[in-house]
Amino acid sequence: MQQRIFSGVQPTGNIHIGNYLGAFRNWVKLQDEYDAIYCIVDLHAMTTDYDPGELEKTRIETAKVLLALGVDPDRSLLYTQSQVPGHAELAWILSTMTPMGVLNRMTQFKEKTAAGASSNLGLYSYPVLMAADILLHRANLVPVGDDQRQHIEVTRDLAERFNNKFGDVFPIPEAHVPERSARVMSLTDPHAKMSKSDPQPKSRVLLLDESDVIRKRIRSAVTDSDPEVRYDTAAKPGISNLLEIMSACTGSPIDSLVDEYAAGGYGRFKDAVADAVIAELAPAKERFVALENGDVRDVLREGGMRANEMAETYQSEVRAAVGLKAF
Ligand code: AQP
Numbered sequence: 112m113q114q115r116i117f118s119g120v121q122p123t124g125n126i127h128i129g130n131y132l133g134a135f136r137n138w139v140k141l142q143d144e145y146d147a148i149y150c151i152v153d154l155h156a157m158t159t160d161y162d163p164g165e166l167e168k169t170r171i172e173t174a175k176v177l178l179a180l181g182v183d184p185d186r187s188l189l190y191t192q193s194q195v196p197g198h199a200e201l202a203w204i205l206s207t208m209t210p211m212g213v214l215n216r217m218t219q220f221k222e223k224t225a226a227g228a229s230s231n232l233g234l235y236s237y238p239v240l241m242a243a244d245i246l247l248h249r250a251n252l253v254p255v256g257d258d259q260r261q262h263i264e265v266t267r268d269l270a271e272r273f274n275n276k277f278g279d280v281f282p283i284p285e286a287h288v289p290e291r292s293a294r295v296m297s298l299t300d301p302h303a304k305m306s307k308s309d310p311q312p313k314s315r316v317l318l319l320d321e322s323d324v325i326r327k328r329i330r331s332a333v334t335d336s337d338p339e340v341r342y343d344t345a346a347k348p349g350i351s352n353l354l355e356i357m358s359a360c361t362g363s364p365i366d367s368l369v370d371e372y373a374a375g376g377y378g379r380f381k382d383a384v385a386d387a388v389i390a391e392l393a394p395a396k397e398r399f400v401a402l403e404n405g406d407v408r409d410v411l412r413e414g415g416m417r418a419n420e421m422a423e424t425y426q427s428e429v430r431a432a433v434g435l436k437a438f
Contacts, residue, residue, distance in 0.1 A: 133256025
């Protein structure tokens with residue numbers, strides 16, 4: 112049987128090149144090799160402060176970005192999490208076997224609350240809902256950025272706990288993290304991950320940024336005072352981050368980029384990085400403009416119905432296993 116992949120994205124706006132290079136680019140590639148399911152995880156987006164009207168807009172915009180990047184509804188299933196009640200139901204079942212100690216270790220919860228997010232129960236139990244998202248569809252592989260490794264470990268642990276207690280229901284999924292650019296760093300602080308919620312817009316390049324904005328962001332990226340372009344994440348984290356981004360966008364190995372740009376100063380190198388990012392994003396930006404919101408809604412409606420049918424079949428197996436078989 113064909114292996115299945117599942118992955119999700121929060122419709123929280125500000126989709127950036129980290130999301131693209133770390134995850135979405137693989138989503139597009141892998142849809143030819145795997146049975147692919149991609150989900151706009153709107154229930155997750157409610158775990159931090161949000162505006163309902165804005166959420167409505169960003170759900171459509173996120174789907175539009177994914178379609179523009181090449182997620183193809185004829186080859187993949189694309190839908191929103193709230194269309195499929197099985198996500199929340201399975202999350203509840205899994206939560207009954209999640210030790211608090213496991214959740215207490217989660218770095219994302221610690222980082223988000225330290226940055227000012229309210230420490231609500233939904234944010235705390237985010238990894239349980241994420242495990243449910245993946246296990247609901249019996250996924251074998253989860254294409255994500257490096258920041259999600261810890262959550263995939265929790266998913267594997269919960270799948271094993273469930274299988275040991277109730278029988279072999281879930282495959283044990285694996286993370287699929289790209290070799291390069293799995294953790295794109297902030298342009299204003301190369302020690303922190305590029306992030307949608309960073310209050311500084313200068314910290315990221317958005318997929319929908321105009322070319323002149325992209326160039327400005329990259330030119331102002333924090334680097335260091337020694338003008339040699341060299342890959343050294345400890346001594347030159349800013350330049351190393353730009354090298355990773357450029358390598359991911361051009362396909363050229365980092366060594367050959369270093370040979371080409373070692374001398375000549377940071378200005379020339381940063382301009383070349385900007386050219387590479389602009390060229391990489393241009394086709395998707397054109398397709399984004401051409402997509403109609405109505406068509407995107409149709410894709411999501413259809414995807415949600417199919418995902419719900421599949422989830423219902425799978426959930427009846429879970430209900431039977433845990434003693435909740437339908438009468
Ligand atoms: N900086 C990054 N580098 C590589 N991959 C990244 N991802 C996120 N940031 C980077 C990957 O993008 C996918 C979708 O992300 P998400 O929307 O589910 O996660 P997120 O945590 O909301 O994204 P951000 O930008 O990190 O936002 P905040 O500021 O809310 O924390 C995931 O596969 C993720 O690994």
